[in-house]
Amino acid sequence: MSRSASPRRSSFSRGVFIGTIVFLSLPLLVLVLYSFNESKSGGWTGFSVKWYVKLFTDSPQLWRAFGNSAVVALGSAAVATLIGTLGAVAVNWYRFRLRGYLRTLTFMPMILPEIIIGVSLLVFFSGVGLRLSLFTVFVAHVSFNLPFVFLLVLARLEEFDFSIVEAARDLGASDGQTLLRVILPISAPGIVSGFLTAVTLSLEDFVITFFVTGPGATTLPLYVYSAIRFGVSPVINALSVVMILGTVLLTWSTRNFLKYIAAK
Amino acid sequence: MNRPGDRAGARALGSAREPGGLYAAPSILWLTVFFLAPLAIIVAYSFMTPGARGGVEWTPTLDAYRAIANPTFAKVTLNTILVAIGATAVTLIIALPCGYYMARSERQTLLLMLVMIPFWTNFLIRIYAWIAILGNEGFLNDLLLALGLVDESVRFLYNRGAVMLVLVYTYLPYAILPLYSTIDKFDFSLLEAARDLGASKLGAIVRVLLPNVKGGILTAFLFTFIPIFGAYAVPLLVGGTESYMLGNLIADELTKSRDWPLASAISLVITLVTTIGVLLLLRANGASTLGGSAGEASADGAAPEPAVGGAR
Numbered sequence: 001m002s003r004s005a006s007p008r009r010s011s012f013s014r015g016v017f018i019g020t021i022v023f024l025s026l027p028l029l030v031l032v033l034y035s036f037n038e039s040k041s042g043g044w045t046g047f048s049v050k051w052y053v054k055l056f057t058d059s060p061q062l063w064r065a066f067g068n069s070a071v072v073a074l075g076s077a078a079v080a081t082l083i084g085t086l087g088a089v090a091v092n093w094y095r096f097r098l099r100g101y102l103r104t105l106t107f108m109p110m111i112l113p114e115i116i117i118g119v120s121l122l123v124f125f126s127g128v129g130l131r132l133s134l135f136t137v138f139v140a141h142v143s144f145n146l147p148f149v150f151l152l153v154l155a156r157l158e159e160f161d162f163s164i165v166e167a168a169r170d171l172g173a174s175d176g177q178t179l180l181r182v183i184l185p186i187s188a189p190g191i192v193s194g195f196l197t198a199v200t201l202s203l204e205d206f207v208i209t210f211f212v213t214g215p216g217a218t219t220l221p222l223y224v225y226s227a228i229r230f231g232v233s234p235v236i237n238a239l240s241v242v243m244i245l246g247t248v249l250l251t252w253s254t255r256n257f258l259k260y261i262a263a264k
Numbered sequence: 265m266n267r268p269g270d271r272a273g274a275r276a277l278g279s280a281r282e283p284g285g286l287y288a289a290p291s292i293l294w295l296t297v298f299f300l301a302p303l304a305i306i307v308a309y310s311f312m313t314p315g316a317r318g319g320v321e322w323t324p325t326l327d328a329y330r331a332i333a334n335p336t337f338a339k340v341t342l343n344t345i346l347v348a349i350g351a352t353a354v355t356l357i358i359a360l361p362c363g364y365y366m367a368r369s370e371r372q373t374l375l376l377m378l379v380m381i382p383f384w385t386n387f388l389i390r391i392y393a394w395i396a397i398l399g400n401e402g403f404l405n406d407l408l409l410a411l412g413l414v415d416e417s418v419r420f421l422y423n424r425g426a427v428m429l430v431l432v433y434t435y436l437p438y439a440i441l442p443l444y445s446t447i448d449k450f451d452f453s454l455l456e457a458a459r460d461l462g463a464s465k466l467g468a469i470v471r472v473l474l475p476n477v478k479g480g481i482l483t484a485f486l487f488t489f490i491p492i493f494g495a496y497a498v499p500l501l502v503g504g505t506e507s508y509m510l511g512n513l514i515a516d517e518l519t520k521s522r523d524w525p526l527a528s529a530i531s532l533v534i535t536l537v538t539t540i541g542v543l544l545l546l547r548a549n550g551a552s553t554l555g556g557s558a559g560e561a562s563a564d565g566a567a568p569e570p571a572v573g574g575a576r
Contacts (some may be wrong), residue, residue, distance in 0.1 A: 013365035017375070020362050024382040024436065027393030030403050034396060041401040043410055087291030094284025102288055105295040111486070111542050112535060113494020115511045119518060119531050120302035126319065127305055143298040146291065175283045206388050207496050211518075221388050228392045228501070231399055240389045247384040 028244060035237035051238040059235060065223035068134055069203055072219060076141035077149075077198035083142075084149030085191050089183055091150075092157040093165055106147040117144060118211035125212060132214030140212045141202045148201060149194035156190025157183075189262050196254050200247075303535070310528035318522045328529035337513065337530075344509045347424065348493040351431040355439045355488045356481070358432070363443030363480070364473075368452070376444075383437035391501050394430050395421065398502075422504035430498050435491060439484040446480025447473070482545050489541070494534050510534055 038048035055062070091102060109117060121140050122132075130136060164186070168178045184191070206221040213222060227233045310328050312320035331337060366375045382390065397403045398420035405417045420426060450473060458468035474481070496511035503509070510530055517527035 013361035013368075016358060016361035017365040020358055020436065020440075021378050023433070024379065027390070027397055027433070028382060028385060030397055031389070031393050034403065043406040083290040083294055086287040090284040090286075090288035090291075094282045094287065096282070096284035096288055098288065098292055099284075102292050102295075105292070105300065109295070109299055111490060112538055113491055113511070115494045115496045115514060116303075116531050116535050116538075117299070119514055119527060120306045121298065122518065123309060123524065123528065124298070124302035124305050139298055142294065146294060150291065179283075179287075200384075204386055210497075211515075221386065224386070224388045224392065225497075225501075228388070228395060232396050232401055236389075236392060237396065240385075240392065243389060244381070244385050247386075248381060251380070251384055 028240075031237050031240045032244075034232075035234070035241045037234070037237075040234055041232055051234040052242075055235050055238045055242070061218075062220075062223055062235070062239070065218045065220045068137075068217060069220040072134060072138050072141055073199045073202035076138050076145055076202050077195050080142045080145035080149050080198050081191060081195045084146045084194060085153045085184075085187065087146075088150050088153035088157060088190075089179070089187070092154055093162060093183075106150045109144055109147050110151075114144075114205075114207040115211075118208040121208070122211045132212060132217070134214075134217040136212045136214065137209055137217055137219065140208050141205065144205070144208060145198035145201055148197050149191075152194040152197060153187050153190040156187050160186055189258055192261065193254075193258055200250075306528040306531050306535075309525050310532050312525050314523045314525050318518075318524055320524055325525075328523075328525040331523075331526050332529055332533065340508050340510060340513050341533075343424070343507065344493065344511075347428060347431070347495075347499075347507070347509060348489055351428050351435070351492050352485065352489045354428070355432050355436055356484060359436060359439035359443050359484060360481075362440045363447045366440070366444045367447040367450070372448075379437055379440055383441075387434065388497070390434055391430055391498060394426070394433065394502060398426060421502050422507075424503070424507040427495075427499050427503040427507045427509075430502050431492050431495060434498065435488040438487040438491070442483040442487065443477070443480045446477045446483075450476055482548075486542060486545065490538050493537065 035051055036047050036049065037044055038050070039045040087102060087106070090096060091099060118140070121136070121143070125132060125136050164182055165178055168182045173181065203220065205219075206225060209219050209222060210225070213219070218226075224236060224239070227236050309320050311324050311326065313323040313325050313327070315321050332341075362379075366372060366379075369375055395402065399405070400417040400419065400421075402420075404420065405414075408414045408418065409416075454472050454476070455468050458472045459465070463471065494511050495509050496515060499507055499509045499512055500515075503512075510533070514527045514530045514534075517523045517530065
């Protein structure tokens with residue numbers, strides 16, 4: 001009964017949803033289609049994979065930018081994960097001064113528009129006399145990644161209660177042993193998803209990086225920006241398709257990996 | 265398993281030799297130095313005199329704030345507000361039925377994937393996709409020329425409409441996801457009860473569903489309005505001079521006009537609007553709701569996480 005009634009009941013929301021999915025996917029499908037177009041611009045002239053060949057064999061600047069992005073993403077995610085995990089453990093399980101301050105401090109960067117973080121860091125770096133480079137990009141990325149890692153680890157820790165820490169202590173574990181042998185293993189899924197989220201956010205970031213980058217420190221999004229600034233670029237079409245496939249694959253495997261460790 | 269009382273009790277038991285401060289120190293230090301201090305510098309700079317080639321001279325003045333009030337800037341501010349309100353409204357109106365449909369569907373994981381794939385795609389690529397469609401040599405113009413509907417390329421880009429379209433496109437998933445996760449927790453039998461008691465279909469949704477998913481609507485609003493209000497890349501790439509937004513103004517003052525106090529003052533205005541907006545909405549909704557749903561939505565905003573949250 002209810003099943004036969006259900007499609008009708010939600011016919012409006014169904015229509016909107018289908019329309020939305022078409023709206024969201026269509027632009028990406030156009031990119032896929034055009035990445036196989038033989039001509040550089042204008043109409044369809046024939047199927048070709050030459051833009052892919054050019055992407056993989058003849059785009060040294062693009063791959064240098066990708067290298068920079070990878071270094072910054074892995075480095076900043078690692079540091080943010082280390083710092084953010086410890087912060088989350090502290091906030092979840094321990095009393096200390098400035099606890100409320102830390103909570104506010106981790107919430108604020110997430111609600112401010114990116115441009116504010118980018119501009120304030122640029123002004124700060126120039127104020128303290130730090131030359132803009134890949135290092136300043138790294139510092140900026142740690143700063144916006146940290147709150148995300150903090151929250152994801154915190155969410156995981158909130159599923160456990162303090163008695164496991166107490167039990168470890170009662171059995172004679174030192175603080176260090178409690179952290180390494182009890183707290184970190186149970187927070188592993190939160191730590192892993194925090195790290196992967198940080199890598200993704202870092203690879204994705206354009207606005208903040210745009211402000212804090214210096215000569216020679218072009219990341220992949222900055223490279224894409226300079227390539228598309230004045231219109232269509234077929235190599236970027238091919239890159240887009242590779243990136244879309246990459247993200248889908250990465251997310252899919254991340255998800256299975258997290259399911260696997262969560263089940264363990 | 266998750267008993268908040270236990271944790272509160274545990275904290276009370278904690279002793280002075282607890283390592284909490286030690287664990288928290290790196291986070292506190294990092295965010296104080298690289299987040300709070302830069303904001304403080306912006307506040308200070310906004311009251312100073314511009315230096316000759318960027319930077320500031322330490323002579324206090326309110327010039328930057330006077331400049332914000334002049335008509336040229338006021339026009340950009342107005343445009344920013346209009347675009348932000350318009351794009352957010354359109355986004356929410358589309359996102360609500362989508363979230364509702366997803367929550368009621370039996371194939372939630374699949375539907376979630378359909379929303380997430382465009383969302384995971386790089387921000388710039390998503391903007392670029394629209395340049396590839398609407399550009400002078402883009403897909404749509406190719407199509408129109410081939411069909412003989414137009415004689416020469418139509419200029420679809422570089423106006424306010426294009427900015428709104430691409431903003432809605434970019435932030436739609438940010439609104440759909442929190443709405444979906446809140447509506448998913450809603451007890452739909454309440455809707456049937458309302459219908460049984462004589463409410464119309466729309467009446468039941470407006471009076472019963474919407475008040476119950478207020479937290480999700482609020483989160484969706486914040487997660488679209490705030491980034492749109494501070495938008496930079498979208499108006500830069502698909503906007504024209506008349507669709508300039510505050511974010512573009514900041515960048516220009518910073519890198520072209522080299523008036524850092526003015527750039528700082530505009531940044532401060534955006535920061536204040538954002539903070540006041542968040543505080544007002546927190547208050548209107550009761551602090552606990554946003555605390556919970558913001559955490560949730562941020563997890564949604566973070567790429568790999570929703571796949572886990574959505575796996576059911």
